Amino acid sequence: MASLCAPRFRSVCLGPSTGAQQLRASQSLLAVLVYALFAVVQHAEVVAGLVDFQASLWLTGFFMTGALGFYAVIRSGLNERLGSDPSLTLPQMVLGVLSTVGSYLITGPARGAVMSLMVLILVFGMFALRPRQARWLSVFACALLALAMVWKGATDPLQYPPAVEAVHLLFAIIIVAAVGTLTARMAAIRARMRGQKADLEHALEQIRLLATRDELTGLSNRRHMNELMAIEKARQRRTGQPMSVALLDIDFFKRINDTYGHGGGDLVLKTFAQLTRDGLRSTDVMGRWGGEEFLLMLPDTSAADAAQCVERMRSQLARLSADAIAPGLRVTFSAGVAEVGGLDELETAIEHADQAMYRAKVKGRNCTVVAGTLVA
Numbered sequence: 310m311a312s313l314c315a316p317r318f319r320s321v322c323l324g325p326s327t328g329a330q331q332l333r334a335s336q337s338l339l340a341v342l343v344y345a346l347f348a349v350v351q352h353a354e355v356v357a358g359l360v361d362f363q364a365s366l367w368l369t370g371f372f373m374t375g376a377l378g379f380y381a382v383i384r385s386g387l388n389e390r391l392g393s394d395p396s397l398t399l400p401q402m403v404l405g406v407l408s409t410v411g412s413y414l415i416t417g418p419a420r421g422a423v424m425s426l427m428v429l430i431l432v433f434g435m436f437a438l439r440p441r442q443a444r445w446l447s448v449f450a451c452a453l454l455a456l457a458m459v460w461k462g463a464t465d466p467l468q469y470p471p472a473v474e475a476v477h478l479l480f481a482i483i484i485v486a487a488v489g490t491l492t493a494r495m496a497a498i499r500a501r502m503r504g505q506k507a508d509l510e511h512a513l514e515q516i517r518l519l520a521t522r523d524e525l526t527g528l529s530n531r532r533h534m535n536e537l538m539a540i541e542k543a544r545q546r547r548t549g550q551p552m553s554v555a556l557l558d559i560d561f562f563k564r565i566n567d568t569y570g571h572g573g574g575d576l577v578l579k580t581f582a583q584l585t586r587d588g589l590r591s592t593d594v595m596g597r598w599g600g601e602e603f604l605l606m607l608p609d610t611s612a613a614d615a616a617q618c619v620e621r622m623r624s625q626l627a628r629l630s631a632d633a634i635a636p637g638l639r640v641t642f643s644a645g646v647a648e649v650g651g652l653d654e655l656e657t658a659i660e661h662a663d664q665a666m667y668r669a670k671v672k673g674r675n676c677t678v679v680a681g682t683l684v685a
């Protein structure tokens with residue numbers, strides 16, 4: 310029963326969303342509990358005759374309203390629409406500083422203990438504030454405390470003797486400055502770690518791209534093609550659908566290189582890859598198999614349909630004006646198509662496609678041959 314209630318209680322208190330938003334809600338709820346405890350202690354001070362009841366009531370009203378307000382804003386999700394600090398850390402800490410200074414003003418002889426609360430607030434900031442915010446908060450806390458001390462020293466010197474206030478102020482400045490510096494350092498370390506994490510993610514993405522893509526054409530490389538085909542083959546085994554592969558080899562590519570230079574050859578490869586890829590179904594995958602050779606995988610496609618698809622690519626390529634690459638350049642390719650049969654392994658089908666492509670070359674190039682068919 311308890312285990313059933315716990316998630317429900319959690320969801321009611323922290324909201325249905327998970328991750329960062331739930332963490333924010335739980336932290337603001339924790340702050341509400343800390344303020345409630347603080348109110349209880351303050352009430353004990355009222356009972357002990359150290360704090361005035363009216364003043365305690367006003368202060369308790371102030372910080373409980375503030376804390377519950379922050380919790381309500383975060384629990385409702387409104388904080389996510391409020392700009393760059395959805396955790397509302399800085400405003401929550403400003404509330405903490407104001408409440409602490411308020412408490413210092415009304416606590417009289419026991420006010421020394423209140424100073425430790427200021428440290429607690431700044432330590433909370435260590436985990437969330439940016440360096441600039443942490444410095445700003447330290448200065449704000451010191452300035453506000455100094456004002457409170459000067460004011461009380463001037464208006465209530467019996468309870469707040471100026472000499473004692475001066476000592477309190479000095480200690481407060483030292484402690485707040487030290488904690489503020491540590492907070493700023495911690496924030497800087499966190500910022501550096503965030504940067505390193507982003508660099509690492511970027512590097513991982515680069516490694517993934519390098520491992521799966523052909524650098525020149527942007528197509529899947531041979532290794533990635535093998536992986537994708539193995540996955541597709543496993544799927545095909547389950548569905549019983551046909552699947553075909555086609556090997557496309559640019560004709561007389563050596564001559565293109567010799568005539569237009571290696572740069573011209575590269576441009577032809579890139580243009581060829583772009584053009585042929587654009588005409589494919591989303592499930593078809595085109596990869597660079599080697600040099601000027603490309604492998605096309607066509608799931609749920611018979612060899613005859615695959616050959617038609619390759620012929621469509623051929624007419625698209627024929628319509629391309631290769632003059633943009635080099636005047637008078639004409640690019641054609643020869644292709645071999647093979648169906649990956651029931652028990653045929655992929656390697657066998659690719660071998661058959663390769664042989665068919667070779668026959669297309671022998672036949673005079675710029676044509677497609679389907680494996681297992683007679684060539685006129």
Ligand SMILES: Nc1nc2c(ncn2[C@@H]2O[C@H](COP(=O)(O)OP(=O)(O)OP(=O)(O)O)[C@@H](O)[C@H]2O)c(=O)[nH]1
Nearest residue numbers: 558559560561562563564566571574575600601670
């Ligand atoms: N520019 C460029 N050339 C490449 C690249 N990879 C391989 N090649 C060249 O592609 C040429 C392939 O030539 P061959 O294997 O003789 O084939 P081909 O000239 O296309 O003749 P057929 O295939 O019989 O029509 C070689 O000169 C390779 O150096 C590349 O990435 N860029």
